[in-house]
Amino acid sequence: MKSQAQTQECSTRENVLKRVRTAVERIGVGRPTKSVIIVGRRGVGKTALLDLLFDEMEHQAQCAYLHAMELRSLPSILAPALHLALLRMSGKDAAKPSAIRGLRALAGFSRAMNAKFADLGGESEYEPEAGLADNGDLDSDLTALLIQVGATAKAADTAFIVFVDDVQYIEESELAALISALHRVSQLALPVILVGAALPVIRERAGNARSYAERLFDFPEIKPIDSADIDECH
Numbered sequence: 001m002k003s004q005a006q007t008q009e010c011s012t013r014e015n016v017l018k019r020v021r022t023a024v025e026r027i028g029v030g031r032p033t034k035s036v037i038i039v040g041r042r043g044v045g046k047t048a049l050l051d052l053l054f055d056e057m058e059h060q061a062q063c064a065y066l067h068a069m070e071l072r073s074l075p076s077i078l079a080p081a082l083h084l085a086l087l088r089m090s091g092k093d094a095a096k097p098s099a100i101r102g103l104r105a106l107a108g109f110s111r112a113m114n115a116k117f118a119d120l121g122g123e124s125e126y127e128p129e130a131g132l133a134d135n136g137d138l139d140s141d142l143t144a145l146l147i148q149v150g151a152t153a154k155a156a157d158t159a160f161i162v163f164v165d166d167v168q169y170i171e172e173s174e175l176a177a178l179i180s181a182l183h184r185v186s187q188l189a190l191p192v193i194l195v196g197a198a199l200p201v202i203r204e205r206a207g208n209a210r211s212y213a214e215r216l217f218d219f220p221e222i223k224p225i226d227s228a229d230i231d232e233c234h
Contacts, residue, residue, distance in 0.1 A: 009225045013049060016220045020053055020195055024061060027191040028159050034215075035182060035194040037167055037202055040222040046197035047165055049222065053195060054163050061159040061191075062089060068166045074174035075138070076119040078162075079110055082149055083124075085160060095156035101129065102148040108134030109145050138174065143181040150190025159191035167198035168205060176209035183216055 019036055026033040040046050054065050064081035068074070083106055090099035108128030112135065114120050128134055133144040153160040164170075170178065178194075185192045196202075200221065206213035 009223055012220070012222055013045075013225075016049060016222065017053065017056075019218060019220060020057075023193055023195075024057060024159055024161065027189075027193050028061075030189045030191075032186055032189065033193065034218045035196075036218045036220065037194070037196040037198050037206075038222060039198055039200045039202060039219050041199065041224075044222055044224045046222065050163055050165055050195065050197045057161055057195075061161050062153060062156070063161045063163060065163045066165070068164055068169040070169050072169075073117040073119055074170050074178060075109075075113050075117045075142075076121075079106060079120060081162065082106055082145065086149065086152060089152050089156040089158070092156045095152050098148070098152040098155045100126070101132070102145075102152045104129040105133040105145050105148045108132050109141050112136045112141060113138065138177040139180050142177045143184045146181040146185050146192060147188065147190065150185045150188065150192040153191045159193065162192075162194050164194060164196040167196040168202045172205060172209050175205065179206065179210040179213050179216060183210070183212065186216065 016036070016038055023033040023036060038046050038049055054063060057063055062085050064085055066077045066081055068077065083103070086099045086102045086106065089095045090103075103124065103126040105128075107124035107126045108130075110120055110124060111128055112133070116136075116138070133141045133148070135141055149160055167175075182192070182194060194217075203219050206217060210216075
């Protein structure tokens with residue numbers, strides 16, 4: 001039998017699941033919503049909950065799963081995921097022109113960022129489109145790239161959800177660029193959302209990166225629970 005504390009924590013985790021499901025529903029119909037970063041100390045089950053959400057959502061939307069880590073740049077982990085998502089969405093006739101433009105944007109982005117991020121690498125089979133996500137400024141180029149991904153998801157009648165574990169490892173200037181990009185796609189009501197997991201320090205780091213971060217993210221906090229009980233909660 002679960003203790004009262006375990007029962008309360010199961011309720012908290014169920015609320016996180018509901019919050020993400022609601023956010024995905026909202027962006028699917030063009031309504032503004034916040035991205036969600038689950039916070040908690042090490043070992044409380046953040047990754048397990050993120051995995052649970054990914055397993056559920058990958059059957060409903062176009063999803064990418066990233067694991068941020070020290071000494072790896074955000075572009076290096078994000079670019080391959082965007083490439084795969086765009087290729088998948090190009091399979092829908094209605095989304096194919098937008099997906100191809102997205103792949104060209106990604107080619108320009110990778111070429112422009114290669115000098116700044118040595119771990120990015122990789123050549124694209126698509127020719128870059130001049131002036132599209134290729135200015136060499138991470139803020140503007142990542143924004144242009146995510147706008148194109150969002151436009152493709154909209155054309156494909158789906159949502160693009162990027163799951164990121166250990167968000168706190170993203171370098172601050174790169175986190176600032178990601179927040180800026182998410183802010184712009186939200187303003188345009190494009191179906192793109194981030195669902196992440198991080199240590200509690202992410203609240204401060206996100207606020208330092210962009211002062212308006214608190215308006216873009218929910219930061220639900222979870223506490224320790226026996227790993228054997230996590231599945232029973234859901």
